[in-house]
Amino acid sequence: MRQRIITGVVAGAVFIGLAIVGGWLYTSLLVLLAIIGFTEYARMNGVAWSHPSSLLGYAGVLLFVLPWSYWGITIPSPLTILWVLAFLLLSITVITKNKTTIDGAALMLLGALYVGYGFSAMVQARQIDQDGLIWTFLAFGCIWASDIGAYFMGRAFGKTKLWPSISPNKTIEGALGGVLFSLIVSAVFALAIPDFIDLPKALLIGLVAAVAGQFGDLIQSAYKRVRDIKDTGTLLPGHGGVLDRCDSWLIVFPLLVLTELLPV
Known part of the structure; x- marks a missing residue:
């Protein structure tokens, strides 16, 4: 640890x-x-x-x-x-x-x-123009908040397994906690920078980031089970490889770009 x-x-x-x-x-x-x-x-x-x-x-x-x-x-x-x-x-x-x-x-x-x-x-x-850093931090902030919320809410309240055949430790309570934390972070962005993004759009980004990010995690878990491996690599000691750490990013960012929630 x-x-x-x-x-x-x-x-x-x-x-x-x-x-x-x-x-x-x-x-x-x-x-x-x-x-x-x-x-x-x-x-x-x-x-x-x-x-x-x-x-x-x-x-x-x-x-x-x-x-x-x-x-x-x-x-x-x-x-x-x-x-x-x-x-x-x-x-x-x-x-x-x-x-x-x-x-x-x-x-x-x-x-x-x-x-x-x-x-x-x-x-x-x-x-993205002069605002690329803010958009990047908004997306990553929601992804990371979802990860943190899912982990801690799952440990505190998790009882109902989300998808045990794919990822036995994940729970529905943890997943909902991840969505909640992501929405909170997106709301904070909207309230702190109201001229940059309105609340409804920020909340939509938070929702997409949380749900798609958790699916990205499950996708990688499913693939590793098929290949019977624990980690995709050893680049980051204790964390695995790039695909282990970036699994949520690889789904969330393309989805935000393709839906034009990020104005690229």
């Missing part, structure tokens, strides 16, 4: 510090996390990083997450990227005479989208 707390405090301080600084430092951190996250994903599925399908997956991740606009480069739309990536991955099944199967190709396509677009949405959020 001591190691877990120390790691969490140090990693959190570094992350928040770079988020405040923004620019290429924060973007570089997210790009690095995306690369490590996809490495974990490929390893979970028994695919070496050097395998052609993995290399295509890395290319897809980088196409999504790199800040091409910084360099004045226009890249294809996300749908075009996905189609071309799907075509190339399916071509590998032919070239390798099904040593790489269609299932393997689909897994790499899914990983590139899940990891690449997930971190890309975080980059986009921080780049």
Whole structure:
């Protein structure tokens, strides 16, 4: 537990510090996390990083997450990227005479989208005009409040299992506590900066962040059960890998971007 707390405090301080600084430092951190996250994903599925399908997956991740606009480069739309990536991955099944199967190709396509677009949405959020930092902290604040609320409310009042076949320790009471804490944080943002965001929209962001974030956690738990592993990696002692720590982020940020709750 001591190691877990120390790691969490140090990693959190570094992350928040770079988020405040923004620019290429924060973007570089997210790009690095995306690369490590996809490495974990490929390893979970028994695919070496050097395998052609993995290399295509890395290319897809980088196409999504790199800040091409910084360099004045226009890249294809996300749908075009996905189609071309799907075509190339399916071509590998032919070239390798099904040593790489269609299932393997689909897994790499899914990983590139899940990891690449997930971190890309975080980059986009921080780049929102002059208010990117506030939007970023609002989203992360709601996600982290949901995690804290679910943990402490679950420990204090949890009796009814939420989804025992996927995550046996999570409870309905804890999940509701997570939603409540997230709504409180979003309301505080709206009340503290009324000219920035109105209360109804802030509460909607808080609700989406809490519910989608908890689903993100369950999605990763379900995947790890299928692969029979405890953690996706060992990057953060006591916390696991990037996908273990960022599972909520990878669902919440794309959803907030796609629903235009974040004005990217």
